Amino acid sequence: MPASSDVTLKADLHARPAGQLAVAAAGFQAAVRLSAGGRDADAKSVLGVMQLGASAGATVTVRADGPDEAAAVDALTVILAAVTPAG
Amino acid sequence: MTRFRGLPVSPGHASGLLRIRPARPSPAAARPRRTRDDVTAAFAAVARSRTALAGRLRAEGRDDEAGIIEIAALIAGDPALAGAAADAVAAGADPETAISETAERHARLMEDLGNPDLAARAADIRQVAAAAIDYFRTDRGSSDVPGGSPFILVARDISPAELIELTDSGAPLAGAVSVSGGATSHAAIIARGLAIPMMAGADPAVLETRPGQRAALDGTSGELAVGATAVPSPAAPASPVTPIPRSGPAVTVLANVASAVETRRALAAGVEGVGLLRTEIPFLESRDWPGYGRQRALLEPILSQLEGKTAVVRLLDFSGDKIPPFLRRDLPSGAGLAALLERPAALTDQLRAILDSAHGARLAILIPMVRDPAEITRVREALAALTSRPPPTGIMVELAGTARRATEFARAADFFSVGTNDLVADVLGLARSDPAAGPGRAGDPRVLDLVRQVAAAGGEAGIDVSVCGDAAADPDVLPELIAAGIRTVSVGAGAVGPVRSLLSQGEP
Numbered sequence: 194m195p196a197s198s199d200v201t202l203k204a205d206l207h208a209r210p211a212g213q214l215a216v217a218a219a220g221f222q223a224a225v226r227l228s229a230g231g232r233d234a235d236a237k238s239v240l241g242v243m244q245l246g247a248s249a250g251a252t253v254t255v256r257a258d259g260p261d262e263a264a265a266v267d268a269l270t271v272i273l274a275a276v277t278p279a280g
Numbered sequence: 281m282t283r284f285r286g287l288p289v290s291p292g293h294a295s296g297l298l299r300i301r302p303a304r305p306s307p308a309a310a311r312p313r314r315t316r317d318d319v320t321a322a323f324a325a326v327a328r329s330r331t332a333l334a335g336r337l338r339a340e341g342r343d344d345e346a347g348i349i350e351i352a353a354l355i356a357g358d359p360a361l362a363g364a365a366a367d368a369v370a371a372g373a374d375p376e377t378a379i380s381e382t383a384e385r386h387a388r389l390m391e392d393l394g395n396p397d398l399a400a401r402a403a404d405i406r407q408v409a410a411a412a413i414d415y416f417r418t419d420r421g422s423s424d425v426p427g428g429s430p431f432i433l434v435a436r437d438i439s440p441a442e443l444i445e446l447t448d449s450g451a452p453l454a455g456a457v458s459v460s461g462g463a464t465s466h467a468a469i470i471a472r473g474l475a476i477p478m479m480a481g482a483d484p485a486v487l488e489t490r491p492g493q494r495a496a497l498d499g500t501s502g503e504l505a506v507g508a509t510a511v512p513s514p515a516a517p518a519s520p521v522t523p524i525p526r527s528g529p530a531v532t533v534l535a536n537v538a539s540a541v542e543t544r545r546a547l548a549a550g551v552e553g554v555g556l557l558r559t560e561i562p563f564l565e566s567r568d569w570p571g572y573g574r575q576r577a578l579l580e581p582i583l584s585q586l587e588g589k590t591a592v593v594r595l596l597d598f599s600g601d602k603i604p605p606f607l608r609r610d611l612p613s614g615a616g617l618a619a620l621l622e623r624p625a626a627l628t629d630q631l632r633a634i635l636d637s638a639h640g641a642r643l644a645i646l647i648p649m650v651r652d653p654a655e656i657t658r659v660r661e662a663l664a665a666l667t668s669r670p671p672p673t674g675i676m677v678e679l680a681g682t683a684r685r686a687t688e689f690a691r692a693a694d695f696f697s698v699g700t701n702d703l704v705a706d707v708l709g710l711a712r713s714d715p716a717a718g719p720g721r722a723g724d725p726r727v728l729d730l731v732r733q734v735a736a737a738g739g740e741a742g743i744d745v746s747v748c749g750d751a752a753a754d755p756d757v758l759p760e761l762i763a764a765g766i767r768t769v770s771v772g773a774g775a776v777g778p779v780r781s782l783l784s785q786g787e788p
Binding site: 204205207208209211212215216235237238239240241243244246248277278 | 347350351354355358359360361386389390393394395397398401405571573574577
């Protein structure tokens with residue numbers, strides 16, 4: 194049963210947190226996907242994450258499927274919850 | 281001689297041979313390496329070099345630059361780009377075509393998201409692709425420029441990584457010209473910090489120019505003259521400049537900055553603080569008033585370097601040629617301050633961001649384009665609502681009318697900062713962008729007379745008067761400003777060294 198979690202963004206999902214998400218996701222064996230506003234992306238792809246174009250107030254769903262899925266969802270949820278605006 | 285115009289995004293003059301990265305890679309230049317694995321290896325090599333560069337930057341404490349390069353490394357390692365291009369090659373496509381088309385598809389997706397930060401990454405994607413394509417070239421275009429000769433890099437997109445890498449590797453990069461981008465692009469910010477003259481938004485025809493020709497770049501006005509053998513350079517006059525004797529009055533040299541890299545360079549050049557922190561530069565393409573968070577992200581990396589030092593932060597100066605899209609429709613040129621004062625939330629956001637980012641810096645707040653003492657009162661009221669110990673609050677004296685009423689303004693402001701760029705244009709009736717309104721024109725007797733009046737009014741009221749326009753770095757005008765009573769100047773980060781030499785400061 195895959196793990197999942199929803200996070201409401203406090204700021205736009207810009208390049209820096211997208212990079213943090215991709216780096217974090219790459220550290221897990223589980224397949225990790227993010228979805229927002231009808232778009233879906235491989236969390237291990239920084240381009241895919243940026244192309245979600247998720248903005249402040251949007252809800253992002255993290256889903257992971259694999260041996261370390263619960264830890265993967267936790268790690269990405271923390272990053273999503275901490276997104277602050279770009280400079 | 282052929283001339284190309286563009287946006288002046290990093291001031292200064294450069295001359296050198298043209299190194300051109302063509303608009304479309306020529307298939308003839310490809311090596312006979314065209315398998316799926318070659319494409320994967322090309323992107324892996326780019327990712328490795330970017331990761332290594334980011335690591336070097338982090339080790340030097342250049343975290344902002346490192347952050348930008350790290351994203352490029354991730355893009356280079358992203359299977360959505362490398363994998364898709366490799367698949368296309370496996371299906372029979374030419375590697376260079378496959379790489380550039382895949383990158384272009386991703387770049388357009390980014391540009392269509394409607395988010396300026398993400399749209400700016402389209403250039404990073406194209407640059408990563410260009411670097412990967414380079415891997416397939418026997419000739420990187422450099423053979424057109426003999427080794428060691430100063431060159432001007434011309435390309436559709438120029439990445440910040442490229443500018444830092446070339447500079448760090450000691451390549452004689454004299455200037456840069458890009459077809460994409462504007463003053464707010466990361467590359468432009470880095471170019472200014474590195475004091476590399478740069479023009480963006482150039483006519484794409486520049487990419488069809490024959491490489492290896494001599495050219496002169498004017499990053500101050502935004503012009504590339506191909507075939508020009510010499511460039512008139514007010515920044516580096518042919519005749520030696522006579523230093524102002526050390527026996528003269530003590531003059532404090534501060535820096536004008538808009539980024540952390542410029543601040544770092546200015547401090548390394550011996551500056552005593554920041555006399556003008558331009559806060560609007562990253563927000564010129566903004567779609568709304570920049571909020572608290574975005575402003576802190578700008579201010580933190582700059583102010584954290586200025587503990588115990590002067591840091592004069594200017595409020596958002598959306599005026600003249602610096603009006604972002606959200607104000608363009610109904611804002612008369614020069615009314616940026618009025619727009620800010622009419623939006624108490626925007627003003628409070630900025631003041632709060634400044635106060636919260638201060639660390640140990642000796643903060644001062646500078647109000648641009650002031651035409652009425654009531655404007656100072658408005659800012660003081662907003663500050664008083666936020667803190668019981670508001671920082672000194674001064675004004676830019678850059679309108680002739682304000683300069684003439686200096687005695688009256690001196691009663692309301694804590695300090696004056698004379699903005700010679702706008703003052704020259706206003707006094708002499710020139711457009712600010714008019715090349716005739718160059719820094720040297722501050723030497724006009726009408727301008728100097730006003731500067732003298734402003735300095736005298738400040739002196740009588742006991743408040744500091746500085747000059748933060750480009751004229752302060754002009755070797756002919758600086759002595760005149762000192763003679764007019766100016767004792768503090770603030771100049772571009774790249775001009776700090778030359779100005780200190782001129783003042784016989786620094787090295788004995």
